[in-house]
Amino acid sequence: MPELPEVETTARGLIPILRGQKITTVQVRVKKLRWDLPKNLGRDLTDATVTAITRRAKYMVLRLDTGQNWIVHLGMSGRMHRINADQWQTPLKHDHLLLRLANDICVAFNDPRKFGMMDIVAADKIDIYRHFAHLGAEPLVRGFDGEYLFEQLQRRKIAVKLAIMDQKLVVGVGNIYASEALYRARISPKRPAHKISRAECDKLAQAIKDVLRLAIKAGGSSLRDYVQSDGKIGHFQDDFAVYGRTGQPCPACHKAKKPCKIEKFTQGGRSTFWCNNTQS
Ligand SMILES: [Zn+2]
Structure with a gap:
């Protein structure tokens, strides 16, 4: 499933194609993806010019x-x-929406599993938009730091890995990046969130x-079928x-006499990968 980096990569890839371009024709080929598409989607997009492309979560x-x-x-x-x-x-089988721009360049939204979603939201309503209103911090902005993380983790008794995957705390830290960030910060994914020290929070925020x-x-x-907007694989x-x-030597101690091996266990129904030796 695309996580934050894949969505960011897709958004950045679309900027040179779409920004400043007027959409002249739209083909909407399905009524719903994960949910119903907005009724007037085709009409709302037709003759509109894309002025910016950003990402939230x-x-x-x-x-x-x-x-x-x-x-x-992008869904799944x-x-x-x-x-x-x-x-x-x-169009290809799973091209659910296609755009033609004033410069004749065409863009498709393709989604075999149809878990994606699309919506139209007035610019002045974006902060109270139902899918955005309850989202936590963006991890790549300055406000997301050790101080913020510490304050948030103090309130939670669940395992730290599950806490940093909670979208109400910070968005976009999916399963892969949670395991990788905890490993870099040398923090055990099993530790209760409220037991993580202020100094460890600095390390963890930076690692994320x-x-x-x-x-x-x-x-x-590129896991499963994710590819960038230009078709290249990440x-x-x-x-x-x-x-x-799992079972491979841990990069931090692979030169040790007895290098430890990466282990796997299940947390909140998802696989967690870690080094029992270097993460505590
Ligand atoms: Zn290790």
């Missing part, structure tokens, strides 16, 4: 010159990318930023220290 926010925002969530398997004119004429930034730089992680999965590496 795992939602892409495409600002339109009409005073509306087009919200796009969604992709949004440039296509050629032939594909506009003969680092791991997300590295993943964005690498173009995301390669951050090559840099995982612990995720999916």
Whole structure:
């Protein structure tokens, strides 16, 4: 499933294609993805110019010159990318929405599993939008730091890994990045959140930023069928220290006499990968 770095990568990939461009024609080929599409989606997008593309949590926010925002969530398997004119004429099976721009460039939203979502929200209502109103901090902004993390973790008795995956605390730290960040910060994923010290929170906040930034730089992680908006695959999965590496030597102590091995266990129904030796 695309996580924050993949959504950020997709959004950044769409900027040179869509920003400043007027949408001239829209093909809406389904009535619903995860939920019903807005009834007037095609009409709202037609003749609108995309003025900015940003991200909130795992939602892409495409600002339109009409005073509306087009919200796009990639769901489990969604992709949004440039296509050629032939594909506009003969869309692929899972191309659910296609755009043609004033410069004749075409873009498709393709989503085999149909878990994506789209919405239209007035620009002045974005902060109270139902999917945004309860979201926690963005991890890559300055306000997300050790002080904020400490204050939040103090209130929670659940395991720290589950706490940092709670979207009400911080958005976009999915299962992969939670394991990787805890490993970098040398903190056991099993520790109760309120027992993490202030100094450890500094390390953990930094580790979350680092791991997300590295993943964005690498173009995301290509697990299952995620690819970037230009069709290239991301390669951050090559840099995982612990995720999916059960039984392999831990990168931190692989030179030790008895290098420890990455272990896996289940937390909140999801796999956690860690090094029992270096994380405490
Ligand atoms: Zn180790």
